[in-house]
Amino acid sequence: MVVAYSFLITKSKSVGGIMVNGNQDALTRLSRENWTALDGIRGTTMSSSVLMYVLIGLFVIIIGYEFSQQTYKNTLISGISRFQFITAKYVMLLISILITIAAYFATVIAVSLILGRHVGTSWAHLMSTTGITTIAVAFFISIVFSIAILTLIVTNSVVISSILIVIFPLAVATIHIFADWNWLKYIDFFGVSNDVSLGKLTISQFGPYLLTCAIILVVCIGVSLLTIREKEL
Numbered sequence: 001m002v003v004a005y006s007f008l009i010t011k012s013k014s015v016g017g018i019m020v021n022g023n024q025d026a027l028t029r030l031s032r033e034n035w036t037a038l039d040g041i042r043g044t045t046m047s048s049s050v051l052m053y054v055l056i057g058l059f060v061i062i063i064g065y066e067f068s069q070q071t072y073k074n075t076l077i078s079g080i081s082r083f084q085f086i087t088a089k090y091v092m093l094l095i096s097i098l099i100t101i102a103a104y105f106a107t108v109i110a111v112s113l114i115l116g117r118h119v120g121t122s123w124a125h126l127m128s129t130t131g132i133t134t135i136a137v138a139f140f141i142s143i144v145f146s147i148a149i150l151t152l153i154v155t156n157s158v159v160i161s162s163i164l165i166v167i168f169p170l171a172v173a174t175i176h177i178f179a180d181w182n183w184l185k186y187i188d189f190f191g192v193s194n195d196v197s198l199g200k201l202t203i204s205q206f207g208p209y210l211l212t213c214a215i216i217l218v219v220c221i222g223v224s225l226l227t228i229r230e231k232e233l
Helices: 002-012 024-032 037-046 048-054 056-068 072-077 082-114 123-155 158-178 182-187 189-197 207-229
Strands: none
Touching: 002 037, 002 048, 002 082, 037 048, 037 082, 037 123, 037 189, 048 056, 048 082, 048 123, 048 158, 048 189, 056 072, 056 082, 056 123, 056 158, 072 082, 082 123, 082 207, 123 158, 123 189, 123 207, 158 182, 158 189, 182 189, 182 207
């Protein structure tokens, strides 16, 4: 589904998704120009907000169903520790997200080459941009899903945690626009996606964003572990 979505965007040269504060100049330029492979990466990055909701299915399959049905207790009774269980679920979800996002952007390059489009820059720059974009999108999606896992463990409700996945990035992006809270940029998935696609966020500026993602992940894993320890088997 993710590959098909990337294929449609690249082939039709259309930008979609959920944009709370989209760059109109960039959207206009992309809608008028003949796309290069680099334009394809930029267009699909601006459209990547939809991936958050497509990946909800992955979240349910990897961990959501087990907690909603309480079948995770059988796994814990079989001998695996709570730490191993929680860590394995987080790692599995993060790897799955990274692979999915990598496939999403790899499809752009493949389709662009098949259609005979120009690269639009040097291959080194294209690969660098694609790599940064893949990491940025994957890490920011992982923030939302790590918070959703914590919510799932606390509530045992896949519905509540799935609603959080939908609402959280929209709420952060909206508050970031209207409130003068500069720190919100580090967890504003939609804003970062646009900045990366337009080249406003470089490798040298990416450190604080990765650090924020890492801190949130560690905190969520830690609190999740403490929470599941209190649950009765």
